[in-house]
Amino acid sequence: MKEEFQKEVQSWILKAEEDLNLVIRLLQEKDAEYFASSIGFHCQQAIEKYLKAFLVSNGKGFKKTHDLNLLRDLSNELDADFSHLEFGNLLEFAVDYRYPDETYIPLLMNKFHYFSRKGYSQLPKKGFLRY
Numbered sequence: 001m002k003e004e005f006q007k008e009v010q011s012w013i014l015k016a017e018e019d020l021n022l023v024i025r026l027l028q029e030k031d032a033e034y035f036a037s038s039i040g041f042h043c044q045q046a047i048e049k050y051l052k053a054f055l056v057s058n059g060k061g062f063k064k065t066h067d068l069n070l071l072r073d074l075s076n077e078l079d080a081d082f083s084h085l086e087f088g089n090l091l092e093f094a095v096d097y098r099y100p101d102e103t104y105i106p107l108l109m110n111k112f113h114y115f116s117r118k119g120y121s122q123l124p125k126k127g128f129l130r131y
Contacts, residue, residue: 009057016049040093044068047090051075066094 019042026035026042044066051071055062058078062071068087076082 005056005059009053012049012053012056016046016053019043019046019049037093040090044090044093047087048094068094
């Protein structure tokens with residue numbers, strides 16, 4: 001790897017590791033299913049950043065994108081092993097689930113019902129996902 005790219009590669013890997021470590025911590029929560037959209041988002045982000053690190057380390061340019069399929073295809077031009085990567089519904093987490101009306105939390109209503117049973121008439125304003 002060219003020395004000029006080394007710092008950028010390290011930065012991509014560091015950010016990917018941050019996303020991955022957050023996923024691991026969220027998965028350890030007893031109510032991890034309530035973090036589904038965040039887990040999906042950070043999984044997608046970690047993969048994206050690892051692929052970008054690989055591309056940069058090999059001097060392969062890419063445009064600003066969150067498209068894992070595009071990044072995989074570019075990586076595959078350098079190493080055929082990438083052709084086996086399948087991302088399933090992680091592609092949707094790039095940006096789609098970052099807005100309130102598109103949140104993917106399958107049991108969000110169950111969380112609301114939990115608060116209703118505890119006597120709350122509305123969801124708490126602070127620490128909603130920690131209760």
